[in-house]
Amino acid sequence: MGAWPSLSNVIFALIFGAGVGYFTFNMRRLVALIKKGRPVGPVAHKKERWRNVLYIALGQSKLVKRPVSGLMHVLVYLGFVIINIEVLEIVIDGLFGTHRIFQFIGPAYGVLIGLFEVLAVLVFFAVVIFWLRRNALKLKRFWSPEMSGWPKKDANLILYFEMVLMGLFLMMNASDLSFQQLNQGNWISGSIYSMIQDWPQAQLHLIERICWWTHIVGILGFLNYLYFSKHLHILLAFPNVYYGRVTPAGQFENLDSVTEQVKLMMDPAADPYAAQPEGTVPEKFGASDVTDLTQVQLLNAMTCTECGRCTSECPANQTGKLLSPRKIMMDTRDRLMALPKEGESKQLLDDYISRDELWACTTCNACVEACPVSIDPVSIIMAMRQYLVMEQSAAPSELNVTMSNIENNAAPWPFNQQDRGNWINE
Template sequence: MQIVQQLLFVIAFGIAVYLFAQQARQIRRNILLGQDEDLTDHPNLRWRNLLLLAFGQKKMFRNPLVAVLHFFVYAGFVIINLEILEIILDGILGTHRLFVPVLGSLYPVLIGLFEVLAALVLISCVIFLVRRNVLKLRRFMSHDLDGWPRSDANYILITEIVLMTLFLTMNAADQQMQARGAEHYIATGPFWISSHLSPMFNGLSDGAVTGIERACWWLHILGILAFLNYLPYSKHLHIILAFPNAYYAKLEPKGEMDNMPAIQHEVKLMLQPELATDSPASDVIPKFGAKDVMDLTWKNLLDAYSCTECGRCSAACPANMTGKLLSPRKIMMDTRDRVTEVGKNIKANGSFQEDGKTLLRDYISEEELRACTTCNACVQECPVSINPLDIILQLRRYLVMEESSAPAEWTGMFSNIENNMAPWKFGPEDRENWIQEMNS
């Protein structure tokens, strides 16, 4: 019987890891559909960002209470899952609490700490469920979360509650069997929480308690393996991608926008035509801005997959607050949906086959893009260093420079820049007239 359980565990574990690896490779391929961008400069600053923003969750602590609760969930997820290593080895080797002889008296202390974290995770997830579904905070009620995104958040919170409950129940049943001196259950010493829960099994037979312990063990590990394979389809993929996304975040000041060398070259020629003779001719016509996800950079696409859908960006967006159509969170969600669709297209056909859709207009409308004030509030607020503004600017560049599509208010300025080399409706020879007027 033990051999059968080991075999079943190895099969389940192998299938779960294989499926997750397949999805991880697909997501990596999707991200690399973006244009190349070198973000390897200043590694010291990048490691600092990773430690402060991803590990330390620095931006979350602007709201201390929520930050502490989120930190419990985050720390619980990372630290408690260290215990999974023992569960996996026990499942493969057919042992029970393999690390007890190795860690000795330290073992119940570690499990006790894990149990405290599990209880904190459980409590925090209940509070987060109440915030979303009872208090109904405004940023969680936005229409860009209608349907699957809102359900996804609830499913994850419920799953974490169930997993933590199974963990504590498993340990409580284990403690009960240790107290009864059952042969298979190694004496570990009391655990900090489950030892107080174990008396609830006093009236049950050994077989019933063992069945509960084994059922919780299997459901706990299978639940974690299922959660692992749910991540690629969920906003909670940020649990993994927040770390590289923080590392590769742009280091320039948030108000500094990227210029396109091709545009700079054209402006220089306009201002100084004599430079034209010194400039090498090029047969390559540059493409300005982005129309679809393949025109964005790989970092833009990594941003999209790293989005937590927390809505802090949209809550801080002045356009969104004043009722405009723009939601930076939706920009990221739409980008992720489009690149996922393109990835499926490539996987099915071997290469991308035109599907009559683009990120611009089919997913993100011109009205959304026009509403952006480029204030960088969304960039500042994102806890995992996502930059929705960069995507907005690239899509707007395409509209203006490739399609000559711009609000009427802008066309006069463009005309002045083209004719007068300045935004104002004055020729160069008239610009100093105000000096004469001041002296008169």
């Protein structure tokens, strides 16, 4: 080992700093975007929320409800998290010019690396199966209209990234002469090494260095790719599950702004001609754009990884309607990401989500139930219906009839309220 810092240590520090720095910059942008939503105030049921994080996010309890994709996902997730312990060693080695610094822990090091290698192979094959499911088997949920173009490319890019990273990790170990000669933990890479062991030492060393560098640069690249990708869910799933619904799925939020007005209307002592206090801005009812949604709804949108389990369970989608809960989430995210550029020249309603989609929802909550990370598309649909009805009076005409019946005779049909008890004597 030469003097520290060597040129390669400096280059490593620069690349590493740039990778972490740009990632941090984008995460701040992400937080700023989510904060464009309405604040939600303090959250209750903290204990239950942490329980959800433990079971639903960490334990992936809802993912494994579909056993094939679920178990493979658990494998890729565990593999990826555990193998990334290795990144810590790579960073220390890179910065300080050491080589496999963790070897000082003794035989346990071999077991650890051996385990990483087995996981790397399993992850590699799981990812290949994922690719086949998406591209060869053409599972319906991966071929909806909203999955053409970038979303499809994005999904495949992630899979290629993971395949390459796992391959580089194994190749890096296989071409590491001192590691192979130690013969501890080269459970998988040992057999690759046996094929290349006759190659000149210098060549092996070169391959090892190339793999080592590409591997760490690839990881930093992948980290920075997240912000531009649906793959952001590997980070946001945790806060999203924490902020997810803990009340019954059927309980829709009561709008406080409406409660105030209704109480005023029903209060015989209230002065109907009283002027609004100076400076009060009448609150907008419902949502026509992302800034009308709550921060939790925007976090939902940024978390969505487009798996499409919601859409595949949606009764409206299954019967050929335009509505796709996944598209609702993707549209919300796309509009939010485009907000700084588009400004108010566009909005979520009509420019992204059509009214036909909104009115096709039966509020059955199948999408909410299906989501492995507690995303709630129904709440966004409801907020947009509220805008259409309360701000624009733009409900489908049959619903206007229904609503005026409720208003006039307290039933959705035109029957007299006085006749409600007639069934008793019929």
